[in-house]
Amino acid sequence: MSYRYITLTIAQQVATLTLNRPEVHNAFDDVMIAELLDALAQVERDDSARVLVLRSKGRNFSAGADLGWMRSMAEKNYDENIADAGELAQLMAQLDTLSKPTIAVVQGAAFGGAVGLAACSDIVIAEPGASFCLSEVKIGLIPAVISPYVMRAIGARQSRRYMLTAERFDAEQAQAMGLVHSISSDTDSCLEDFLAAFHANSPAAVSACKELIAAVEQQPDVHAQQQLTIERIAHIRVSAEGQEGLSAFLEKRRPHWIKDSQ
Template sequence: MNYQYITLAITHGVATLTLNRPEVHNAFDDVMIAELIDALQQVEQDEQARLLVLRSNGRNFSAGADLAWMRSMADKNYDENIADANELARLMANLDALSKPTIAVVQGAAFGGAVGLAACSDIVLAEERSSFCLSEVKIGLIPAVISPYVMRAIGTRQSRRYMLTAERFSAAQAQQMGLVHSIVEDFDTALAELTETFLANSPAAVSACKKLIADIDQQPIAAESQRLTIERIAEIRVSAEGQEGLTAFLEKRSPNWKKDPQ
């Protein structure tokens, strides 16, 4: 696919996926959503890609849904709107379930669906001036498709305020609520440190750990969750990277995955 609204580059183990519509504050429409879905599939399938960085060009991360696109959908019937919303849901689900760790770099404003992109990422970096807004009710809509991911990130109590009021909240508030992990002065420095950290870890173990977190989330601590965790640790111990990691530790050497990815 030839991309119109995004760019994708994979170098030294890092896939950088960039929203590239700065003239409209990186608002997304059906074209951008399709491009993002395609790019995520490429990252998932590329063995050289061990980490995804999601960022954007311009002053703001994303204004959320493109108003011209939303206006066009208002002229569509119910079934057409179901099909359209299904693609946004697919984008969020694919980002959330990506087997590689993901870092969202949020500069400036993140509105509406852009908050969903952040909530689906494993780590969110923001700057002091960053702000967030679940703005849908202001224009007669609701943050439906992104709601499971946002509510998981900030909790039901905060969702009941910020989804219902459509108030803008700061990076500091977002960090306090659990949406943002770090407020940084320099994105490139923070990314370099996180990249070094991730690339030092076993790719297979990171992927397995991410899946474990998703599978265990919200489950009661009971026989079923205990069985799942027992099976997962046994599987990773006998895997090739599990064996290599333990052997390298005992032999006091670096494991083979710490070599620089090509």
């Protein structure tokens, strides 16, 4: 599939997915959402891609939903809006559950649905001047589809403030609330540090760890949670990469996945 609004490159075990509509501040519409869904599916299937980096061209990360697209949806009926919202929901879920670690690099403004993209990423790096805004109520809408991910990232209490007021908040506040992990004036260098960490780790273990985090978070029963964790550690211990990692540690050598990454 050739893309109109995004680019996808895979090199040196890193997939880089770039929003490429700088002329409209990388606002997304149904076309971009479909392209992002396709690109994420490609990354999921490609064994050569161990990490996904999500970034964008231009001054701003993303202005969120394209207003022209939103205007067109307002003219459609309820069932058409259900189908359209379902595509955005699928995008958020697909990014959130990608089996490979994801890193979002945010510059400038990240508004509306773009905050959702950040919240669905495993790690968020932001420039010092980055700003965030859950702006939906300003135009008579609500951040419905992204709300589970944003609320998980910043908590219900802070969501009450920023979803209801549509205030803009800076990178420091985003970090304090848990949305942003690192703030750096040299985001490329910061990104390289994270990539180096991922390249040193077992790809299978990283994937299993992502699944573990989601499963534990979603299992409220303590006894079921305990059994889940017992089964997960037993499974990974007898797996090929689990065996290789333990053997490499005991034999004081590098595991094969580090050699493969060089």
